[in-house]
Amino acid sequence: MQLAIVGLGRMGGNMARRLVQRGHQVVGYSRTRATVDEYIPYGIIPAYSPQEVVERLAPPRVVWFMYPAGEPTEQAIFEFAPLLQAGDLIVNGANSYYKDSIRYAERLREYGIHFADVGVSGGVWGLENGYGLMAGGDPEVITRIEPILRDLAPAPDKGWVHVGPVGAGHYAKMIHNGIEYAIMQAYAEGFELLRRKEEFSVDLAAVAEAWRHGTVIRSWLLDLIAGFLQEDQQLSEIAPYVADSGEGRWTAHEAIDLGAPAPLITLALHERFRSQDSEGFQYRFLAQLRRAFGGHAVKKAVDDKQS
Numbered sequence: 001m002q003l004a005i006v007g008l009g010r011m012g013g014n015m016a017r018r019l020v021q022r023g024h025q026v027v028g029y030s031r032t033r034a035t036v037d038e039y040i041p042y043g044i045i046p047a048y049s050p051q052e053v054v055e056r057l058a059p060p061r062v063v064w065f066m067y068p069a070g071e072p073t074e075q076a077i078f079e080f081a082p083l084l085q086a087g088d089l090i091v092n093g094a095n096s097y098y099k100d101s102i103r104y105a106e107r108l109r110e111y112g113i114h115f116a117d118v119g120v121s122g123g124v125w126g127l128e129n130g131y132g133l134m135a136g137g138d139p140e141v142i143t144r145i146e147p148i149l150r151d152l153a154p155a156p157d158k159g160w161v162h163v164g165p166v167g168a169g170h171y172a173k174m175i176h177n178g179i180e181y182a183i184m185q186a187y188a189e190g191f192e193l194l195r196r197k198e199e200f201s202v203d204l205a206a207v208a209e210a211w212r213h214g215t216v217i218r219s220w221l222l223d224l225i226a227g228f229l230q231e232d233q234q235l236s237e238i239a240p241y242v243a244d245s246g247e248g249r250w251t252a253h254e255a256i257d258l259g260a261p262a263p264l265i266t267l268a269l270h271e272r273f274r275s276q277d278s279e280g281f282q283y284r285f286l287a288q289l290r291r292a293f294g295g296h297a298v299k300k301a302v303d304d305k306q307s
Helices: 010-021 033-038 050-056 071-083 098-109 123-129 139-152 168-196 204-211 220-231 247-258 263-275 281-294
Strands: 002-006 025-029 062-065 089-092 114-121 132-136 160-164
Touching (some): 050 071, 071 089, 071 098, 089 139, 168 204, 168 247, 168 263, 204 220
Parallel strands (some): 089 114
16 A cells, blocks of 8 residues: 555654555655654655655545644644545544544544544554554545554454544553553562562562463563563662653543543552652651651651752
């Protein structure tokens, strides 16, 4: 197939490379000329403006967006929309909120442009291993991009799914990432318990490597854990700060809206909030309250200038 990928970051760039390797003709565009030029050796057709992207594609066109979710994606989609023709197809591969994708589809109908939302999982390993893909859109639209989905996936018949109408793909990806939050938190808590049992001097890397084989908790995440623990079991160069990119919050909101209990996912999200709190006001507050009612001792904060 012929398509354009708009946004040649870590995900978009590797997706473009994987599709070129499998015989697709890929027009590549990103915000900076240098980024586009970086992918020319991999076989992409360079484009340095939205107009050039449109000119290099034969109608009906497929333009796949891989910008960060939110304003960057919305701005890019509707910068392209007036340049495209009725019958062209826009695919949103960002980690967008599913309600945003539904809204984009409604606006694009005014131009006669088709729309699909595709949640993409696989990270930096997708180029080699393939991507997990969750697609939302009309059946005829998903059929149109099926050759792309089959070649991005780990195998033509594995790792991709047409979830349902527009919005369903990003809804499934949102829940996927919420589950990911909880699984990651469980691994982190378990390895913290192993580390703290000092009298056993547990070799965390050896345990992780053993758990990768035959156990019920083996997974690709555990494979990654075993890899980085081999390098540094104390993670001494890593700051204790865990970002949340939005999907966990959206999943927690959805659980509230649906009245569906999701305590593990919600708690994992709150643990990320905890890591981001450099002031620790809640804990200072609790320590002071214990002193107020029970006379308990408190530790004095260390002055940064003296530490």
